[in-house]
Amino acid sequence: RYTFASTLSHLRRTNTPIGRDGKLAKPRQLHNTHWGLVCPAETPEGQACGLVKNLSLMCYVSVGSPSEPLIEFMINRGMEVVEEYEPLRYPHATKIFVNGTWVGVHQDPKHLVSQVLDTRRKSYLQYEVSLVREIRDQEFKIFSDAGRVMRPVFTVEQEDNLEAGIEKGHLVLTKELVNKLAKEQAEPPVNPDDKIGWEGLIKAGAVEYLDAEEEETSMICMTPEDLELYRLQKAGVALEDDLGDDPNRRLKTRTNPTTHMYTHCEIHPSMILG
Structure with a gap:
């Protein structure tokens, strides 16, 4: 029933689970964070407008990879595991989270982040692992889960x-x-x-x-x-x-x-x- 192009489009469709009969405007509007991830133009007219969206051209959904090798990698680079962490000794240490779980702390986050980034660029780490350093909150978050x-x-x-x-x-x-x-x-x-x-x-x-x-x-x-x-x-x-x-x-x-x-x-x- 579909042409080739519309089949591809159908495969990249996203759906917001809100009743179609709701007259709410907010969930239908384009959000700033959609930039580059969701197409601003391709959405049906009428009831489903803005609730049914399509992924952008180069968009990719992460498949996910296990987090254990990441934790190993960090421990080898001077991360102190959270069980052995003494808050009074290093009050300003940067916390390290892997997929939302606090796994340890590190004294020199700048060096660690540049090392991990470098390893990812050289493809020793999975390219879909995402590294977020929150300098203000003194946190370094690593995500390797599926569905991002x-x-x-x-x-x-x-x-x-x-x-x-x-x-x-x-x-x-x-x-x-x-x-x-x-x-x-x-x-x-x-x-x-x-x-x-x-x-x-x-x-x-x-x-x-x-x-x-x-x-x-x-x-x-x-x-x-x-x-x-x-x-x-x-x-x-x-x-x-x-x-x-x-x-x-x-x-x-x-x-x-x-x-x-x-x-x-x-x-x-x-x-x-x-």
Whole structure:
């Protein structure tokens, strides 16, 4: 009965369990947190409007992975298990939660978070594990459970990477990688193991999946052009306002030079549709 496209759409449909006859407007309205995860346009008209939604294009629902290896990994990196924790000795230690369970504390959260992030980017950790550091609450939350809606974004190098020759503040996705992918599209490799593909981008750490929780602790810019502008501004170059008369031009993000650096970059604005 369905066309191919509508079958795919049907597979990515979400449903809100509220009586259709309710005249409530709130649950039907678009929420800010839906950005990039739920399509703002595709919803039926009439009774089910806004209650039946569709996932966005690049959206992915996590499958889940066991949490024991994560806890092991943390203990090997200096985490003190919660049973042995003495609050009076380290009153300012950062609490570590895995899937909502308090498993231990750590003295140097900044170092730990960067280590875990690095391990995930190098694909030793499952790419769908999400890492959220709440600096104000002194908490570090790790989620590896199933059913979290995630979306991919390009990663931005946070420190100068001398091995790969990528400067701080540049995309991890390099021209070489893009050229390899283009070549692969033109003539697919004979051996399937040599294929880079989407998995290759994740393994290279050029693309990262973020869920709604982790997205709140990230700085995501809309286009690579924004990264360029930010770098110029950091270098002290005065940028003049773009007062073009094109009504469809995109408004540039007005960055404050003192703000924190971007951590990720959107793949393409059209990815919010589904």
